[in-house]
Amino acid sequence: MRTTPRNRLRIFVSGVDSTPDPYSGVSVARSLRLAFPGCELVALDQSPQSSGLSWSDFDDWRVLSSRVDLARLCANLASNEYLIPCVDEEIHWLVGNVRDNERVLMPSDRCLRRLRKPARVLAKLLEVRSPASILVPARRERLDAFVEKCGPHVWQKGRIADAELASLETIRSSGEFASDKPLSRRKDLFLQAHVDGSLEVLSFAAYKGRFLNGVWMRKLGVTSKGKTWSGAVMELSAEWRSRLQTLVHQLSWHGGGAFEFVRDSHAQLWLIDGNPRFPAWIHGATLCGLNLPAALLSAASGTRARKGSDRCKEFSRVVVEVAVRPQFASSFEPHAVE
Secondary structure (H helix, E strand, O other): OOOOOOOOOEEEEEOOOOOOOOOOHHHHHHHHHHHOOOOEEEEEEOOOOOHHHHOOOOOEEEEOOOHHHHHHHHHOOOOOEEEEOOOHHHHHHHHHHOOOOOOEOOOOHHHHHHHOOOOHHHHHHHOOEOOOEEEEOEEHHHHHHHHHHHOOEEEEEEOOOOEEEEEHHHHHHOOOOEEOOOOOOOOOEEEEEOOOOEEEEEEEEEEOOEEEEEEEEEEEEEOOOOOEEEEEEEEOOHHHHHHHHHHHHHHOOOEEEEEEEEEOOOOOEEEEEEEOOOOOOHHHHHHOOOOHHHHHHHHHHOOOOOOOOOOOOEEEOOOOOOOOOHHHHHHOOOOOOO
């Protein structure tokens, strides 16, 4: 652990594992380091096997034994300390177990209720369409009607995180999705119709209901799970800037956010997900001149962010090797990374 001046800006960033389908912690840290070179960045994760704990932009690190430790950290943040959580499940847990703290830069419980997937409420607020969906398990006749209408593939999703494309054969043959008995309680799953088109994401930063800035990104390359590998970055149109200003004010949005869309062959936008955090590609936007994590932290702390000099229009990821910190070297065991 390094010693730090008491008034030095200190930012905790959770969710730093960085596989080919990464969390956004490392990307957030990279952007903050460019904007606040003198700050202290502290990586948080629940496993010593998290690869991002060894990322060089972090000055310090903590492996949390449980979410109770995370809640305790939130309750004891000093006036110069902030937390940017980057894991959906953590954010949903924190809003139900931690008192409101404006230095924890994430949306409130009221806001998260509007984001709960499938994102029909959010789509209505944004004035776009949302794909057909059904909570599962469902009565067999309803499930059969849904898959017949939406085939040949549908998305199997969790109501907080996770998504997997599934065939109709898989849906029909699995006993997980249909029930012939009365349903008193469903699993935390739903099925969503697949929409063909280009994958696009709108990301933004807001502070206590005030819109700070946003960016539009079109995916150019994706991983096997549909995560961004490369993308083209564009500034928001006046129309979308106005929509976001209204939305974040209505929901008192606090922190980063990302809305995922499909643009179909008729240029119609379909909202497929809304996330209460920055996306894992957010440093790509920084490289294109739009540093949203810096905008958020600057608004929260009152500290002026250093402006970046990069103004490219596209970004891409590369795989790099990093030296594992000695404290974690024995924690890494041979395993496959998807």
